[in-house]
Amino acid sequence: MHAKRSEEGCISVDDILETFDCSLEEIVEVYVDYDAMPVPPKGLPRGTHMLHVVSHHGLIGLVCALLRQAGTDVEVKDWLGDTPLHVAAEQGQLAVVELLVKKGANIEAVGKYGRTPLFFAVCGGNTTMVELLLKKGANIGAVEEYGRTPLFFAVQTRHTAMVELLLKKGANVNAIEEYGQTPLFFAVQKRHTAMVELLLKKGADVDAVEKYGRTPLFFAVAEASTTMVELLLKNGADVDAVDEYGRTPLFFAVQKNHTAMVELLLKKGADVDAVEKYGRTPLFFAVGDASTTMVKLLLKNGADVNAVDEYGLTPLFLAVGDENTTMVELLLKKGADVNAVNKDGLTALFFAVGDENTTMVELLLKNGADVDAVSESEYGPTPLSLAIREKNMGMVDLLLKRGAKIDGVEKKYETPLLLEKGADAHASGVGGRTPLHVAAIFGSNKDQKTMTALVQLLLENGADIDTTDYNAATPLHFAVQNRMLSLVKLLVEQGANNNYVGSVHFAGRPLSPLNLANDRREKAIIQVLLRNGARVSTIAERQAYDDWFHSGVRQRLSEEEIMFTRTINGIS
Numbered sequence: 219m220h221a222k223r224s225e226e227g228c229i230s231v232d233d234i235l236e237t238f239d240c241s242l243e244e245i246v247e248v249y250v251d252y253d254a255m256p257v258p259p260k261g262l263p264r265g266t267h268m269l270h271v272v273s274h275h276g277l278i279g280l281v282c283a284l285l286r287q288a289g290t291d292v293e294v295k296d297w298l299g300d301t302p303l304h305v306a307a308e309q310g311q312l313a314v315v316e317l318l319v320k321k322g323a324n325i326e327a328v329g330k331y332g333r334t335p336l337f338f339a340v341c342g343g344n345t346t347m348v349e350l351l352l353k354k355g356a357n358i359g360a361v362e363e364y365g366r367t368p369l370f371f372a373v374q375t376r377h378t379a380m381v382e383l384l385l386k387k388g389a390n391v392n393a394i395e396e397y398g399q400t401p402l403f404f405a406v407q408k409r410h411t412a413m414v415e416l417l418l419k420k421g422a423d424v425d426a427v428e429k430y431g432r433t434p435l436f437f438a439v440a441e442a443s444t445t446m447v448e449l450l451l452k453n454g455a456d457v458d459a460v461d462e463y464g465r466t467p468l469f470f471a472v473q474k475n476h477t478a479m480v481e482l483l484l485k486k487g488a489d490v491d492a493v494e495k496y497g498r499t500p501l502f503f504a505v506g507d508a509s510t511t512m513v514k515l516l517l518k519n520g521a522d523v524n525a526v527d528e529y530g531l532t533p534l535f536l537a538v539g540d541e542n543t544t545m546v547e548l549l550l551k552k553g554a555d556v557n558a559v560n561k562d563g564l565t566a567l568f569f570a571v572g573d574e575n576t577t578m579v580e581l582l583l584k585n586g587a588d589v590d591a592v593s594e595s596e597y598g599p600t601p602l603s604l605a606i607r608e609k610n611m612g613m614v615d616l617l618l619k620r621g622a623k624i625d626g627v628e629k630k631y632e633t634p635l636l637l638e639k640g641a642d643a644h645a646s647g648v649g650g651r652t653p654l655h656v657a658a659i660f661g662s663n664k665d666q667k668t669m670t671a672l673v674q675l676l677l678e679n680g681a682d683i684d685t686t687d688y689n690a691a692t693p694l695h696f697a698v699q700n701r702m703l704s705l706v707k708l709l710v711e712q713g714a715n716n717n718y719v720g721s722v723h724f725a726g727r728p729l730s731p732l733n734l735a736n737d738r739r740e741k742a743i744i745q746v747l748l749r750n751g752a753r754v755s756t757i758a759e760r761q762a763y764d765d766w767f768h769s770g771v772r773q774r775l776s777e778e779e780i781m782f783t784r785t786i787n788g789i790s
Contacts, residue, residue: 266296273302273318276311285321292323299330300338308338310347325356332363340368341375345383358389365395373404378413391422398428406434406450409443414450424455431461439467439483442476447483457488464494472500472516475509480516490521497527505533505549508542513549523554530560538566538582541575546582556587563594571601571617574610579617589622607660609668655687658696658705666704673708683714692718698731698743706731706743710750717753 269290272280281302284290293301303323306314315335319325326334336356339347348368352358359367369389372380381401385391392400402422405413418424425433435455438446447467451457458466468488471479484490491499501521504512513533517523524532534554537545550556557565567587570578579601583589590600602622605613661669673693677683684692694714697705710716719730732752735743748754 267294267302269294269302270296270300270305273306273311273314274309276306276309276314278313278317281314281317285317292318292321293327295329299328301327301329301335303327303335304329304333304338307335307347307351308342310339310342310344312347312350315347315350319354325351325354326360328362332361334360334362336360336368337362337371340371340377340380340384343375343377343380345379348380348383352387358384358387359393365397367393369393369401370395370404373401373410373413373417374408376408376410376413378416381413381416385416385420391417391420392426394426398430400426402426402434403428403437406437406443406446407441409441409446411445411449414446418453424450424453425459427459431463433459435459435467436461436470439470439476439479440474442474442479444478444482447479451486457483457486458492460492460494464492466492468492468500469494469503472503472512473507475507475512477511477515480512484519490516490519491525493525497529499525501525501533502527502536505536505542505545506540508540508545510545510548513545517552523549523552524558526558530562532558534558534566535560535569538569538578539573541573541578543577543581546578550585556582556585557591559591559593563592565591565593567591567601568593568604571604571610571613572608574608574613576613576616579613583620589617589620609665655685655691655693655696658693658700658702661697661700661702661705663701666702669702670704670708673705677708677712683709683712684718692731694718694731695729695734698734698740698747699738701738701740701743703740703742703746707746710746716747716750 269281269284269292272284285292295301296305301323303315303318303325304327306318325336328334334356336348336351336358337360339351361367367389369381369384369391370393372384391402394400400422402414402417402424403426405417425435427433433455435447435450435457436459438450458468460466466488468480468483468490469492471483491501493499499521501513501516501523502525504516523534526532532554534546534549534556535558537549556567559565565587567579567582567589568591570582589602592600600622602614602617605617658669658673684694686692692714694706694709694716695718697709716731719728719733729737730752732744732747732754735747
């Protein structure tokens with residue numbers, strides 16, 4: 219009969235016990251001449267020394283026998299860095315612990331995680347063992363790798379008697395681990411009310427602050443334990459304590475959507491309009507979470523429906539941005555200012571227009587939103603101009619039907635005009651840019667068809683085709699700059715001055731549309747301009763034709779076009 223061997227060719231104690239009719243003591247006696255047992259009994263790390271094995275099982279006689287052997291180290295460590303004393307302490311082997319300590323075992327030996335035998339005894343739940351180690355001089359305030367003392371482990375294992383013993387023996391009830399938490403935090407997170415009461419009775423700081431500024435109350439709220447919250451508040455916890463982001467426990471309760479918890483905190487005096495780091499109140503979070511029930515509860519308890527965050531946003535902006543019509547209706551019904559403006563001077567209507575949400579736009583307008591609100595933002599001075607720039611004709615039509623002024627002036631760029639509605643075709647913004655400029659400026663190859671149609675509409679209604687902006691640029695300049703061939707064709711066919719230079723500066727110098735087309739190497743546009751009478755000239759015609767013509771234009775023209783160009787420029 220043979221016992222099984224491991225992959226390393228070693229025989230385990232468990233396999234011997236299963237195979238042969240013998241006791242552990244008899245097996246150890248056979249192994250007593252060896253330094254280690256490669257495959258230990260279950261529950262012990264591999265590579266465990268024989269002294270660990272007999273200490274684990276409380277075989278005091280064999281412990282003595284091994285210690286009598288020459289070379290046996292009472293401090294020998296297993297693969298986890300633990301000594302026989304650690305093992306015996308955890309297993310509650312009192313006699314073995316007494317013997318090992320008597321033989322010189324270090325009562326403060328530390329294992330892999332920096333834990334002494336006292337930690338093992340606490341985790342083992344044996345109060346008698348703990349008392350013995352303390353009597354032998356064990357440090358009750360020893361700190362392991364993560365900053366925890368034995369008291370933390372007693373709390374974690376929910377061993378009330380152990381906690382009482384350690385506190386009686388002088389354990390620091392407000393010891394702090396690596397994250398700044400005290401044993402009270404652990405008890406709260408374990409939802410162990412009796413443990414919490416005990417710690418508080420023994421002097422635990424109910425408002426201790428951990429690494430992120432949170433007190434035990436935050437954790438009780440996070441655990442959704444109203445019983446624990448009441449207990450902490452009863453013992454003086456600050457209901458409006460703030461964490462590193464300026465949030466109070468109420469914020470956490472709101473984010474958890476725990477109405478009973480919110481009601482409890484408010485009943486206990488929580489500030490319903492507490493402001494966090496970014497200027498938001500709990501109402502913002504309730505709106506952001508789309509919880510109408512929570513929003514109603516907060517508003518019922520006095521929450522400011524028009525609270526403003528650091529960006530000038532109110533809860534209404536959030537609801538509009540989330541396209542939550544139900545929430546928007548609720549906020550408006552409760553007094554939300556439909557025309558509140560953010561730091562960019564935008565109202566909620568701008569957001570709805572930008573989102574192309576006609577339903578939301580209708581709702582806001584129905585509730586008094588100013589259809590002609592003027593903003594300081596670069597994104598558009600009025601909702602109408604924003605819709606035009608977004609090329610959303612459906613939205614433009616809706617706003618006009620709701621009374622939007624078609625001659626509203628945009629501060630930075632243009633006047634939004636639709637001539638079929640009767641606007642002045644020549645009206646311009648502060649920058650002198652008319653809709654013709656805007657169509658060319660904000661157009662591109664991808665939307666030439668739309669923008670060309672818009673320009674055609676403006677021209678049909680009498681727009682000045684050669685109007686200039688504050689840089690003396692005409693719409694044709696911008697059409698060329700944006701490589702909009704179809705728009706260039708339309709403008710020159712309708713009589714745009716394709717030789718206009720003025721004082722416009724592109725690339726640091728005055729340029730005509732043809733100069734600009736050449737700089738951008740747009741052969742097709744060059745051909746259109748030349749065929750429609752563009753004269754080859756350079757900076758304000760201060761440079762000779764040949765110097766400029768041969769520098770680049772020639773390579774992009776056919777012989778026929780070269781002859782045509784020379785002819786219109788009076789060159790033989």
